[in-house]
Amino acid sequence: MPAVAGSLYMASQHKGVPPLPPRPLPVINLGRLTMDSASRALAVRDIVLACRERGCFEVVNHGISRSCMNGALEAASEFFQLSTERKEEFASDDIRQPIRYDTSSRDGISMSRSFLKHYANPLDDWIKFWPTQPPTYREKMGEYAVETQRVSMQLMEAILQGLGLGPSYLQEKLEGGVQFVALNNYPQSSAKKADNIGLAPHSDYGFLTILLQSSPGLEVMHHEDDDWTPVPAIPGALHVHVGDHLEVLSNGRLKSLVHRAVLNPNESRISIASIHGLSMDEEVHCAEELIDEDHPRMYRGSSFQDFLDFLPANMNKYKRFVESLRIDKP
Numbered sequence: 244m245p246a247v248a249g250s251l252y253m254a255s256q257h258k259g260v261p262p263l264p265p266r267p268l269p270v271i272n273l274g275r276l277t278m279d280s281a282s283r284a285l286a287v288r289d290i291v292l293a294c295r296e297r298g299c300f301e302v303v304n305h306g307i308s309r310s311c312m313n314g315a316l317e318a319a320s321e322f323f324q325l326s327t328e329r330k331e332e333f334a335s336d337d338i339r340q341p342i343r344y345d346t347s348s349r350d351g352i353s354m355s356r357s358f359l360k361h362y363a364n365p366l367d368d369w370i371k372f373w374p375t376q377p378p379t380y381r382e383k384m385g386e387y388a389v390e391t392q393r394v395s396m397q398l399m400e401a402i403l404q405g406l407g408l409g410p411s412y413l414q415e416k417l418e419g420g421v422q423f424v425a426l427n428n429y430p431q432s433s434a435k436k437a438d439n440i441g442l443a444p445h446s447d448y449g450f451l452t453i454l455l456q457s458s459p460g461l462e463v464m465h466h467e468d469d470d471w472t473p474v475p476a477i478p479g480a481l482h483v484h485v486g487d488h489l490e491v492l493s494n495g496r497l498k499s500l501v502h503r504a505v506l507n508p509n510e511s512r513i514s515i516a517s518i519h520g521l522s523m524d525e526e527v528h529c530a531e532e533l534i535d536e537d538h539p540r541m542y543r544g545s546s547f548q549d550f551l552d553f554l555p556a557n558m559n560k561y562k563r564f565v566e567s568l569r570i571d572k573p
C-alpha cells in the first residue's frame with residue numbers, strides 16, 4: 244500500500260472515525276518467479292514486502308491444479324465422514340506420533356474442530372502411516388503434499404533471496420525438511436452457541452504455512468494491526484503465512500503471523516495447513532548475515548523437537564512459540 248494511503252488508514256483509526264474495512268491482503272502471481280529476471284526481481288520484492296508488512300499473502304498461478312486441490316479437500320472431507328471408530332484408530336495423546344487424530348481441545352488451541360495431522364516429506368517415509376480409508380486418500384493427499392512442498396521451496400528461495408541471503412541458502416536442508424500437514428474439520432457455527440471460534444489464536448511453527456480452505460473462516464492479525472482480517476477463499480488461490488522459524492532466521496525482520504479460525508455460519512469447513520521447516524533435529528538460528536551492531540541476535544536456536552517439547556506445558560502461556568525464544572525476554 245502506498246505511504247499516503249497507509250497514513251490515512253492509520254489516521255482514521257485514531258480520530259474516532261468509523262473503522263475502515265480490513266485492507267485487502269496482497270495477491271502474488273507466482274508465475275512471475277520463473278519468468279525473466281526483471282519479473283522475478285519484482286515478484287521477490289512483492290513477496291518479501293507482503294511478509295514484512297502483512298505476515299501473509301495469497302498466491303495464484305502457483306502451478307497446483309484445481310483438481311489436485313479439490314482432490315485433497317475431498318479426501319480430507321471423506322476421511323472426516325468416516326465412523327468415529329475408524330477415525331479413532333489414529334487417536335493419540337502423544338504429539339510425537341507420526342499421525343494423530345483428535346476432536347478435543349487437548350492441544351489447548353482447538354475449540355470445536357477435529358483434526359488429522361501427519362508428516363509428508365519425504366513422502367515415501369510417511370505415506371505408510373496415512374489412512375487407507377477413503378481408498379483415494381494416499382494418492383490424492385500425496386499428490387497435493389508433493390505439490391505444496393514444491394511451492395514451499397519456490398517461496399522460500401524467493402524469501403531468502405529477498406532477505407539478501409541468496410536463493411540457495413539452506414536449500415538442501417529445506418528439501419529434506421519437515422512438511423507437517425494438518426487437516427482441520429470445523430462444524431457449521433450454531434446460532435445457539437455464543438462462541439464461534441474454531442481454533443484459538445496462535446502462530447505456526449516452521450518457516451512457512453501454505454493453507455487451503457474449503458470456505459472462508461481463517462482470520463489473521465499482523466503484529467501492527469489491532470483487529471482481525473478475514474482471509475477470503477479465492478478460488479484456486481492458496482494462503483501463505485510466516486511461521487516462527489522464519490522470524491528467527493530473519494532475526495526479527497519478518498514476524499510470525501497470529502491467526503485463528505472462526506466457524507462458518509453457512510457450512511462446515513475444511514482447511515489443510517501444510518507447515519514447512521527444517522528436519523526434526525536441525526536447529527534454526529538467526530542468519531549470521533542478518534546480525535550486526537544495529538541488529539543484535541534476537542533469538543536462541545531451536546529445532547522442531549524443541550517445539551514439541553515446548554508445546555504441552557506452554558500452549559497457554561505463549562500465543563507464539565517464538566516469544567519463548569527471545570534472548571531479551573521481558
Ligand SMILES: O=C(O)CCC(=O)C(=O)O
Nearest residue numbers: 425427460461504514516
Ligand atoms: O483452519 C484454519 O484456517 C487454520 C488452521 C491452522 O491455523 C492450523 O492448522 O495451524
Ligand SMILES: [Fe+2]
Nearest residue numbers: 446447502516
Ligand atoms: Fe495455524
